[in-house]
Amino acid sequence: MTNIFAVVLAAGQGTRMKSKLYKVLHPVCGKPMVEHVIDNIQSLNIEKIVTVVGHGAQMVKEKLGDKSEYVLQAEQLGTAHAVQQAEPILSSLEGTTLVVCGDTPLIRPETMQALFDYHTSQNAKATILTAVAGDPTGYGRILRDAEGNVAQIVEQKDATEEQKLVTEINTGTYCFDNKALFQALKLVNNNNAQGEYYLPDVIEILQKQGEIVSAFVTDHFDETLGVNDRFALSQAEQLMRAQINEKHMRNGVTIINPATTHISADAVIGADTVLQPGCIIEGKTRIGEDCVIGPNSHIVDSLIGNATTIHSSVILNSSVGDATAVGPFAHLRPDSSLGNHVKIGNFVEVKKSKLGDHSKVSHLSYIGDAEVGENVNIGCGSITVNYDGKNKFKTVIEDDVFVGCNSNLVAPVTLGEGSFIAAGSTVTKDVPSDALAIARARQENKLGYVSKLNLK
Structure with missing residues (x-):
């Protein structure tokens, strides 16, 4: 030889x-x-x-x-x-x-x-x-x-x-x-x-x-084809994209509209996964079997498990487990990790955080620099307050915690296992296991006050 x-x-x-x-x-x-x-x-x-x-x-x-x-x-x-x-x-x-x-x-x-x-x-x-x-x-x-x-x-x-x-x-x-x-x-x-x-x-x-x-x-x-100018570059892109898409379709991936689907040369996609129109899959992304991706989702250098749905969302340098749902309009920033059967809903941003199995952040929330356990529910509009203008701090939420809507978790802070955070609370101290935390001003009603303002 x-x-x-x-x-x-x-x-x-x-x-x-x-x-x-x-x-x-x-x-x-x-x-x-x-x-x-x-x-x-x-x-x-x-x-x-x-x-x-x-x-x-x-x-x-x-x-x-x-x-x-x-x-x-x-x-x-x-x-x-x-x-x-x-x-x-x-x-x-x-x-x-x-x-x-x-x-x-x-x-x-x-x-x-x-x-x-x-x-x-x-x-x-x-x-x-x-x-x-x-x-x-x-x-x-x-x-x-x-x-x-x-x-x-x-x-x-x-x-x-x-x-x-x-x-x-x-x-x-x-x-x-x-x-x-x-x-x-x-x-x-x-x-x-x-x-x-x-x-x-x-x-x-x-x-x-x-x-x-x-x-x-x-x-x-x-x-x-030798690429010498931008036109030839676009020709090469089109030809290679067609080759890549054909390879995946022949390997059992459904691509609804190949003309609008962009997949990197190094991506791996499992059988029976469906890519809806407008998907962009970049880098060394790995997507499992039986997933639904799109429409208009953008995934870069990430690991997606089996039977997971990504809907109109951006996932960057992160991992997503099996049977998990992300989106629509969610954003997983780098170093985020979602377990199995997790739900990340619309207008949720996750950054450098880990969420355990069966946890949910359903809508309008920011989870940054956090470690979230299993079976945790984070209510609408809740955020981890991780930045003081100079340094980043970590929030720890243990298993089976319920965080009520519109809560601010000011890091560094730990919510103990099974604890409950009342809606509208700003939590600045650790919460013991099985405790109820209420951190909000007491409501006071001023009877007849509106008439004094002469607004009517």
């Missing part, structure tokens, strides 16, 4: 994006496109991945971390020059090197594997991944000889009018014999319209040396 290496080209600035953000870090379905490329490569049996960075190098390294090794292309002099930067890491190794552009987030692992298998079967020194384009403008053209073999790759700016009519294009993805690649790179020159060192020139060099050069034609042109 030959060793496989990968070089990811991610050094270009991407001026056509007209953005302060480095091109390959622009997200597609919630993840930077270069990370899509790296993750797809990692699913193959790859020995080493080397990412060529340039503009925004530190940001790319921070995003990808230890998924790759890195080399710097300090000056962008073309794709051949970029690959040459990996020479200190790869040039002495025996094996096959896959070269992929970091702005091609749609290319699937299956296509890369098929390219490698074809390269091996042809005993080739180089194999080009090609596709047939309806409109080949902007792509390098694959020129074949009378026998159908690859004769040359001509870039758009160097092509004649006749050559521009060719529809088989170079996708920018290749397999090379590793040692042959780095030997040929030394022979590449920049005698072209751009004055750059083109990686496709390696193909012609190897052919002149009598080596076998082959081309593998993929039937999936869409996945070879």
